[in-house]
Amino acid sequence: MPDGFGTDHQRIDGRAKVTGGARYASDVVVGNVAHAWLVTSAIARGRITGFEDAEARAVPGVLEVFTHRNMQGAVAETEFFAKGGYVGSTIRPLESDQVWHAGQIVALVVADTLEAAREAAQRLRVRYAEEAPAAGFDAAGVEVVAASDAGFEDAGVGDADSAFAAAAVKVEASYSTPTQHHNPIELFTTTASWAGGKLTLHEGSQFVHGLKHGIAAQLRIDPADVHVVSPFIGGAFGARGSITQRTALVAEAARRLGRPVKLVPTRAQGFTIATYRAETRQQVKLAASRDGRLQALVHEGWEVTSRPDAYKVGGTATTSRIYACPNVRTKVHMVHADRNTPGFMRSPPELPYMFALESAMDELAYALDMDPVQLRRINDTQREPIKGLPYSSRNLVGCLDAGARAFGWERRSPAPRSMRDGEWQVGWGVATSIYPAHIGTATARVTLLPDGRARVQTAAHDVGTGAYTAIGLAAAEGLGLALERIVVELGDSDLPPAPVAGGSNTTASVCNVVIKACEEIRARRAQGQQGAIEVYAENVPEGLPPDSIGKLYQGRNALGGGLEGGKQAMAAFGAIFLEVRVHDRTREVRVPRVLGAFAAGRIVSPRQARSQLTGGLIWGIGAALHEQTEIDPRSARYMNDNMAEYLVPVNADIRQVEVLLLDEQDTQANPLGIKGIGELGNVGTNAALANAVFHATGTRPRDLPVRIEHLMA
Amino acid sequence: MRPFSYDRAAGAPGDAGTTWLAGGTTLLDLMKLDVMRPERLADINGLGLAEVRLDAQGLHLGALARMAEVAGNAEVQRHFPVVAQSLALAASQQLRNMASLGGNVLQRTRCPYFRDPSHAACNKRNPGSGCGAMDGANRLQAVLGTSDACIAAYPGDFAQALVALDAEVTLRGAAGERRMRFADLHVQPGTTPERETTLRPGELITGFTVPAGPWAARSLYLKVRDRESYAFALASAAVALDLDGKVVREARIALGGVATVPWRAAEAEADLRGKVLDEASATRAAEAAFAAARTHGENAFKPELGRRTLVRALLLAKRMEA
Incomplete structure (x- = not known):
């Protein structure tokens, strides 16, 4: 019995999620990994005047204490996402002695174990020259x-x-x-590892191609050398759409130490190292x-x-x-x-x-x-x-x-x-x-296998919404198959790009391109093509420019529809x-x-x-x-x-x-x-x-x- | 978290450097936050002390009985409803499954300035450093029993039931076993907010005895909070009544969420004795209970909410079938 649009079906990834089979970013085991712990600013405005780090460095197992003293210049300045860039904040921690807000990252401690990293972080003393901050609307010194x-x-x-x-x-x-604050249950974790000059990131992301290109720009490397793996996301709600600055710091630490580095920040740190x-x-x-x-x-x-x-x-x-x-x-x-x-x-x-x-x-x-x-x-x-x-x-x-x-x-x-x-x-x-x-420019690859199963591959994201299932149903509709015969692969920057999981566009953007690919497969089958049929399709929605495909491949979204344009x-x-x-x-x-x-x-x-x-x-x-x-x-x-x-x-x-x-x-x-x-x-x-x-x-x-x-x- | 030694306690007393580990629901949190830095943890979970027993004298509770177990005990629910309710309305099921009664009464304050060492000012954590809450984010902090040094609210619920019912606490220490009024366990901050109890170094709470009384069955715990479950009290009231028709023979009242320690409202009790319990007398008693309240900005609503909570609790208890 073929499934399709409107089929009432449980999540195809539901069993994996409730049995622990779904691997979230921090579940992934990376060999020889070192553990990072953040130290964040106790003041909201001012300058860092010094560190007392002897006690921290003396904790057994500590590999390095990264601060602006040894990280300055490591992460390139990139544009704010709203100006066409990738980052959700242009405040680069560990770039200078300046403190822009409370909870800003002021040090990254890396050690052989999580416990040592945490203890050392707690033993690090940071000295500040504090200025009176403006906390919000009623404060003196805000700029309207x-x-x-x-x-x-x-x-x-x-x-x-x-x-x-x-x-x-x-x-x-x-x-x-x-x-x-979003407070997704999954914390803002990142694991970075390098091999042969290529960087692999395990991080929950609403936009893996954006993360790939953004991190490449920040670290001044070729985007082709970045692989972002994010098949499951423990809640996002917008917090994982633009890039946070912690990722580049973890990747840079891993590059310098010649060792994978894993960061699992605390719940409290999530309030200040991401957005809100x-x-x-x-x-x-x-x-x-x-x-x-x-x-x-x-x-x-x-x-x-x-x-x-x-x-x-x-x-x-x-x-x-x-x-x-x-x-x-x-x-x-x-x-x-x-x-x-x-x-x-x-x-x-x-x-x-x-x-x-x-x-x-x-x-x-x-x-x-x-x-x-x-x-x-x-x-x-x-x-x-x-x-x-x-x-x-x-x-x-x-x-x-x-x-x-x-x-x-x-x-x-x-x-x-x-x-x-x-x-x-x-x-x-x-x-x-x-x-x-909204609907955005999107790409997908659909493969109909000779045994009657099919595979859908696109770098879209299931942020817990059920996108795996919706996209699977689109392929079922397009190919006239039961949903059980379809495998959906998402959340990997090696897959054909799809837009950010934002503005509720994923289902519209991805289903339209998947259906397009399926139509091509049916046409080829009708023409007598045998064996596995693999079709890569692109969809540029009406009103969006043709070069939006090229931009999507550079990790830049093109979203149309809505109330204002067209x-x-x-x-x-x-x-x-x-x-x-x-x-x-x-x-x-x-x-x-x-x-x-x-x-x-x-x-x-x-x-x-x-x-x-x-x-x-x-x-x-x-x-x-x-x-x-x-x-x-x-x-x-x-x-x-x-x-x-x-x-x-x-x-x-x-x-x-x-x-x-x-x-x-x-x-x-x-x-x-x-x-x-x-x-x-x-x-x-x-x-x-x-x-x-x-x-x-x-x-x-x-x-x-x-x-x-x-x-x- | 700092390195520490861990062993399983064979029995009290410990030395002065020993911190007891029971359910760990407060202690481990605060160790991870670097607020508590014990050098030696002694795990007491093997000591037994899990008694839950009713007899003619009252209710006997071992310090290592879990909150969930006592909250769910049908006998406790029937004969000491305020005890069962105060436990059931605290925390979440997972926490209640882990947390011991002895640990629960010693739960540390949730004042945010205390719980984060990067806040410079906290007299409780760092004596003499000042109080961040006094002019800061203090919506949840206390209005009764405060001092110029500290306004941190006592966060628990069960302790109000114990205070209201004149419970005794049993302690084991270097000098052997001793008993004292539970009401004497916690101390108001005064000029030394770092000192929260009268426990002697190395002393262990082994149990509680809640005396039977004609008021125990007509008792309840009312907790008012921002959400229906898993939230600290904005205001709460433990109430037990012995009524002669409509007239109050004896009222036992303790207040939570509003005070620095489990708070016995003796003035309110005295005010009700011999009176017909109605809206007017309950309101007068509630006014007496909060006559000494001092507010600090965000918590300015607490005396009024506390009064309303107490009136509601008293009128609910009056309607109980006991």
């Missing part, structure tokens, strides 16, 4: 820069300020979202006519970034394009502080910015005395308002209707504080979810419905149920799609109720850098989670009509929760996470 100065296009149309002033009904409020979701502040103004039609939308955002890097997510590019509104003004600012450079974290722009917009929509609904579902229906549009591009497909209204029906929304009593169950105040909230549909706007949509209970005395917020209804194009692999969306809804609850990196405002240090105090939902926090998948065919978006669902589920969930809390309590949470002390007034 318009994102437009860094090439960001602030979306706008009409005259939003005049329309706001003239409108009948309006709301205006400020919102904030917290610093959050920066805190935002936002201001939203919405105005509507009395019938609920939006007349003006103003959305401004401020985002923290590091001193040297201009990172921003700019979610106004999305929030300006969701609803029909003739007058829109947006503006994004970056606030440079003494912090490590932030980066992609699941739904980077939409998670914070949709919180503000969808909270403001709820506030507007109350100002209009209108049902919040109805307000979103009224303002639905099939054309985004900024450039007037048609949506390739859009069924937000279908999601709202199906979700409301399944949730029982008609039983909601609209007034705040009007629903109750014993000691618990009950509230129901709703929000829109959106995620731009002739049409492409996005997946959803509607989130959520119930909270707030204890009337002690104010704990509990979430007995959440429901998401989604219209996301063709669903390739339904079981994993449901799993992704379920996980997204859970993440959204955590993002609203639990996750916050605490920062000491004096030292600019992260304080809860461990899994006991950096809170994510535990099983007891998650009760009923329901996912509805609406049928949607969209051959405009790409030939297969795949939109991507990896980041859709968590968008809007935070706003749905905050809106439900308002409904339950009459207190409007505008600052995340929602905490007990915010609800005690």
Whole structure:
């Protein structure tokens, strides 16, 4: 029985994962490996004035203590990824005595054993000349820069300020979202080994070809001499997309010592040697006519970034394009502080910015005395308002209707504080979810073997999403085979390149090219070709330049689709419905149920799609109720850098989670009509929760996470 | 982590340099973080001391009984619900499976300035160095029993049940065995926050006795926290009531998450004695319990949350069928 798109199937790598057969980067045993331990900066701003390393070097088994004193110049300066480079931070540790942020790598100790490396690292004393750091928004010494100065296009149309002033009904409020860290269970491990001038890296990566080319540039070697091995990834969420600077240090240490070196940093070090979701502040103004039609939308955002890097997510590019509104003004600012450079974290722009917009929509609904579902229906549009591009497909209204029906929304009593169950105040909230549909240039090799099995090879990445299975199903569809007869190989830079696992593009990008290869195989078979048939295929999606293939081979992504480019706007949509209970005395917020209804194009692999969306809804609850990196405002240090105090939902926090998948065919978006669902589920969930809390309590949470002390007034 | 010697203890006492290893759930963490640097670990897991026994005198608990085992004991749940609940609501199942009762009551604070030696200021870890938490990230730190030197919160739960029920702790040391009130085990930071208990060097906790009393069955532990499980208390209350109809004969109250030590709320107990237990009397008692609270910025909400937690706990205990 052939399988194909839509087949409900368990993960083809599931057995390996649950039985320990799947080898993650730090599981790989490399002979004669030396162990590295990081020493990170206790200060956030200043200079290193000296090291006392005699005690550290005296620990038996210590091979070397690398600092800027002996590593300066070893790692080349490379461009920030947003400027066409590879690195997620241009701060090069061990390059100079300068400290840019707390937790910056200031030494790498390598020893025969992990224990010796750790002990020596703890015995290394670093002397600093400390300057007062700026920890974030309210600190003296931050530098505020318009994102437009860094090439960001602030979306706008009409005259939003005049329309706001003239409108009948309006709301205006400020919102904030917290610093959050990805905390993938797999730590930021790297093992580097050299043989005959060639470097092999075992490291969890969302972009093995990017890592290959980036590390080559950093170490000034030929990319052909780099092999990145990353078949399994223990969570990524954006943290493994751009290159972190630790990899080059480990590789350089291995080169100098003539021995493989393995680094397994601590959980706490992961907070500062990789990226994170920066805190935002936002201001939203919405105005509507009395019938609920939006007349003006103003959305401004401020985002923290590091001193040297201009990172921003700019979610106004999305929030300006969701609803029909003739007058829109947006503006994004970056606030440079003494912090490590932030980066992609699941739904980077939409998670914070949709919180503000969808909270403001709820506030507007109350100002209009209108049902919040109805307000979103009224303002639905099939054309985004900024450039007037048609949506390739859009069924937000279908999601709202199906979700409301399944949730029982008609039983909601609209007034705040009007629903109750014993000691618990009950509230129901709703929000829109959106995620731009991306597709990138990709390549793949598919081989049909004479015994009727097939092999798919592409340097795409399964970051835990189920990509192995989805890609296998594409080959099953294309070749008319059972999934059991297909072997999928991913996550290796010796394979044909595929884009970064980011922007939820993998399924669309890779399935389209795999189907192309399969069609060629079928054609050759129809022409009578015998034996094994191996086809290498490239796919350049409509609207992307032909040279994007060459760029992909240099580790540079080309992603198309989305809301801003091209002739049409492409996005997946959803509607989130959520119930909270707030204890009337002690104010704990509990979430007995959440429901998401989604219209996301063709669903390739339904079981994993449901799993992704379920996980997204859970993440959204955590993002609203639990996750916050605490920062000491004096030292600019992260304080809860461990899994006991950096809170994510535990099983007891998650009760009923329901996912509805609406049928949607969209051959405009790409030939297969795949939109991507990896980041859709968590968008809007935070706003749905905050809106439900308002409904339950009459207190409007505008600052995340929602905490007990915010609800005690 | 520094090198250390390891052996299996044949029995107390140890010498002054000995650190006892039971479940290891706090100690090994802090050794890896370089906060604790013991020279000699003596593994006491072979010593037995795992008794869980009820008799007419009360509940007898060996120091090496595991948290999960006591939490799941049906007799403990029925006759001393506050004990079982305080254990069940602590940590995670995996930690409760490993952690011993004796180790649990000695769990070190979660104050982040204590747990990371790269923070220069921590009077508890490095006497005289100052307190990073006082004007820093202190949302989880204490408002009762603090001093100018330290506001680190005592993080455990079980100890509140022991304090509330007037438990005794049994110790074995160089001078033989001794017993004392559990309430005398922990000491407030004062000017010497590095000194957390009255244990003598090399002394080992061997067990606890929780006396029977008319209040033990009508008891509960209420823990308010940021998530439903595996989180430290923002505020908690161990409550045991002996009621004559609606009138309080005796109330036993201890508070967690808000104090530097397991905190007996004697003023609240005195306030309730002889009163009809209702919203008004519970609120007055809660106000008495927090009359001496001192806040430090981020933890300014704790007295109010602590009061609400205690009122809720008292009214819940009143409704119990005991």
